[in-house]
Amino acid sequence: MLVIGILVVVFVCQRIKILPSFEDMFLPKPVIIDNTPILVKEIKSLSQLITITAYSEIVVDSVKQFTVPILPGVSAPIHLLDNELVLVGKGKVLAGIDLTKITAKDIYVKDDSVSITLPKAEILQVITNPSDFETFNETGNWTDAEVTAVKIKLRNKMIADAMQQSILPKAIAVANIMMENFLRSAGFKKVNVQ
Amino acid sequence: MLCKSNVTFLMAVILLLLSCNNKQQQLQDQMQQVMALQQMSDLATAQYVVTKIIKANDNKTWYKIGDRKILMSCKATLTAGIDLSAITPNNVHIDDRTIDLQLPHAKLISLSIKPEDIQKEYESEDLLRDPFTSEERNALAIQAETQIRNSIDSLGILHTGEENTILFITNFLTRLGYKKVTIHFA
Numbered sequence: 323m324l325v326i327g328i329l330v331v332v333f334v335c336q337r338i339k340i341l342p343s344f345e346d347m348f349l350p351k352p353v354i355i356d357n358t359p360i361l362v363k364e365i366k367s368l369s370q371l372i373t374i375t376a377y378s379e380i381v382v383d384s385v386k387q388f389t390v391p392i393l394p395g396v397s398a399p400i401h402l403l404d405n406e407l408v409l410v411g412k413g414k415v416l417a418g419i420d421l422t423k424i425t426a427k428d429i430y431v432k433d434d435s436v437s438i439t440l441p442k443a444e445i446l447q448v449i450t451n452p453s454d455f456e457t458f459n460e461t462g463n464w465t466d467a468e469v470t471a472v473k474i475k476l477r478n479k480m481i482a483d484a485m486q487q488s489i490l491p492k493a494i495a496v497a498n499i500m501m502e503n504f505l506r507s508a509g510f511k512k513v514n515v516q
Numbered sequence: 517m518l519c520k521s522n523v524t525f526l527m528a529v530i531l532l533l534l535s536c537n538n539k540q541q542q543l544q545d546q547m548q549q550v551m552a553l554q555q556m557s558d559l560a561t562a563q564y565v566v567t568k569i570i571k572a573n574d575n576k577t578w579y580k581i582g583d584r585k586i587l588m589s590c591k592a593t594l595t596a597g598i599d600l601s602a603i604t605p606n607n608v609h610i611d612d613r614t615i616d617l618q619l620p621h622a623k624l625i626s627l628s629i630k631p632e633d634i635q636k637e638y639e640s641e642d643l644l645r646d647p648f649t650s651e652e653r654n655a656l657a658i659q660a661e662t663q664i665r666n667s668i669d670s671l672g673i674l675h676t677g678e679e680n681t682i683l684f685i686t687n688f689l690t691r692l693g694y695k696k697v698t699i700h701f702a
Contacts, residue, residue, distance in 0.1 A: 351576035353652070355659045360667050364565035365676065368595070369684045372558040372625065378551045407650065416556075416626065421684070431693050446560075447595070449628045452657035460651055466636045469650040473631035483551055492553065500557050500600060507603055508689060509610040 369421040370446050373496035376415040376484040383408045384472045386462065405462025407469065411476045413450040415484040417493035419443055435512035436505055443493035445484070450477050557601035558625050561680035564594045564673045570634075570660045574645075582642025590657060591633040592664050595625045596677030613695040617685065621701045622677035624668050629661055 335341040388403035423441035430437040450473060498515045505513045570588040574580075602620040609616040634657050641647055648656075668674065678701055686697045 348579065350580070353572050353574045353576075353656065355656050355663075356571040357663065358569045358571055360664055360671065361567050362564055362671060363567050363591070364563075366563040366565075367680050367683075368560045368563050368597070369680075370560040370597075371600075372556050372560055372597075375554045375556050376551055377554065414626075418556075421559075421688075426691070429691055431691075436692060447626055447628060449626055450631060451627065451629050452634065452654050452661050455654055457649075457651035457654065460649055463647070464650045466650075466653070469653075470631045470634075477631070487551060487553060489553065496555055496557075504600065504603065505692075507605055507608050508615065508692065508694075509608070510692075 370418055371421055371497055371500065372416050372418040372446060373443075373500060374417045374489055374493040376417070376480075376487060376489050377412070378415065378480045378483060379410065379412045380476050380479055381408065381410050381458075382472055382476050386464075386468075405464065406459055407457070407461075407464050407472060408459040409472060409476065410456040410458055411450060411473065411480075412454040413448065413477065413480050415445060415480055415489065416447040416449070417443055417484070417489045418446050419494065419497045420446070434510055435514075436510045437514040437516075438501060438505070439516050440494065440497055440501060443490040443497065445481060445489070448477055448481055450480070557599060558597050559600050559681065559684075560595045560597035560625050561622075561684055562596045562673055562677040564596075564671060564676075565591060566594065566664060566671065567591050568660050568664060569637075570656050572656050574648075580645065582644045584641035584645040584648065585639070586636065586648050586653070586656065587638040588634060588636050588653065588656065588660075590629055590635075590660050592661070593626075593628045593630075594664070594668065594671070594673050595628075596622050596668075596673045597625050598622055598677070598681050613693065614698075615689055615694045615696070616698045616700075617689075618700055618702050619681065619685075622674040622681065624665075624673070627661070627665055629657070629664075 332341060336343050384407045386405040387399050388401075388405070389397040389399045391397045419441050421441075424438070428439040428441075455473065501515045502513050505515070568590050570586075570590060573583060573585045575583040598619055598621070603617070607618040634653075636653065639647060682699045685699055689697045
């Protein structure tokens with residue numbers, strides 16, 4: 323009778339949130355990082371016109387083979403004990419032009435006419451932040467350096483794919499249109515951007 | 517017969533244990549990918565490089581015996597600038613060689629934390645605790661990313677972005693022949 327009474331009291335207390343539920347009681351507490359200061363190390367002035375962003379989502383499946391040495395120089399893999407890391411990585415490749423590369427000889431102005439030669443398009447930034455990665459599967463021990471190497475490989479693949487999608491010709495085409503619109507807004511009637 | 521199979525099993529276990537110390541690791545990677553392109557029109561004018569220490573202590577779960585602690589450092593690159601597509605003919609007033617330009621306020625264009633810019637500096641765990649997995653380390657880095665993203669107002673990058681925009685556009689329009697350039701943000 324006493325046990326039933328205690329259980330009823332515990333149940334009621336849990337319902338009115340005085341006591342945590344049994345499920346909550348065994349939930350691991352999240353690890354929260356301290357609010358440490360953010361230090362500014364460097365401030366740079368830029369003049370980059372970003373005209374195209376390529377969004378990518380890549381799945382990387384990396385395996386560290388577990389091998390057993392049978393004879394000197396000969397080893398046999400045991401796939402059952404392989405370490406596997408499956409990452410889903412999202413990222414952005416930003417392309418455009420660096421306007422600081424425009425020199426005086428690239429601009430010709432006469433009355434209401436202007437002619438400007440833009441520099442070549444380039445990859446300006448590749449963004450793969452921690453929040454862009456999801457660990458789908460992780461077995462075994464993966465060191466910091468090994469995980470970083472996998473992420474860098476994924477980033478390089480993003481750049482290669484963006485280049486395959488002709489990101490640079492598209493970036494320069496958009497830059498030409500943008501510069502033309504800007505110069506027309508700035509009052510020029512005849513505009514030539516190349 | 518039974519004895520022979522036991523010996524074989526024992527040898528297999530010894531081989532496995534020995535191989536733990538000098539196993540040769542080989543990486544095999546497979547990649548699958550999806551891609552989309554989007555047109556943009558951002559003029560990036562300011563870049564800040566910031567650093568942050570990621571400090572965490574996993575000792576809050578009552579039924580886990582022992583602590584584990586980790587210290588990581590991370591470097592982030594923040595880029596700010598303006599969206600040039602917001603400039604319309606209505607935002608531009610020209611009077612002979614004088615131009616008045618109204619630009620949109622600066623915004624954060626990107627926050628980038630490269631994988632190689634996150635480094636584990638120190639880690640310790642008690643006997644009954646496992647080391648942090650790569651997923652757990654990444655979760656801590658995500659928290660740092662959020663804290664950096666939330667601090668952009670106090671860092672002053674948007675103000676610097678607007679100042680640099682004024683400088684760049686004024687120089688550019690002066691090279692195009694304008695004598696007086698006035699820029700304001702709205």
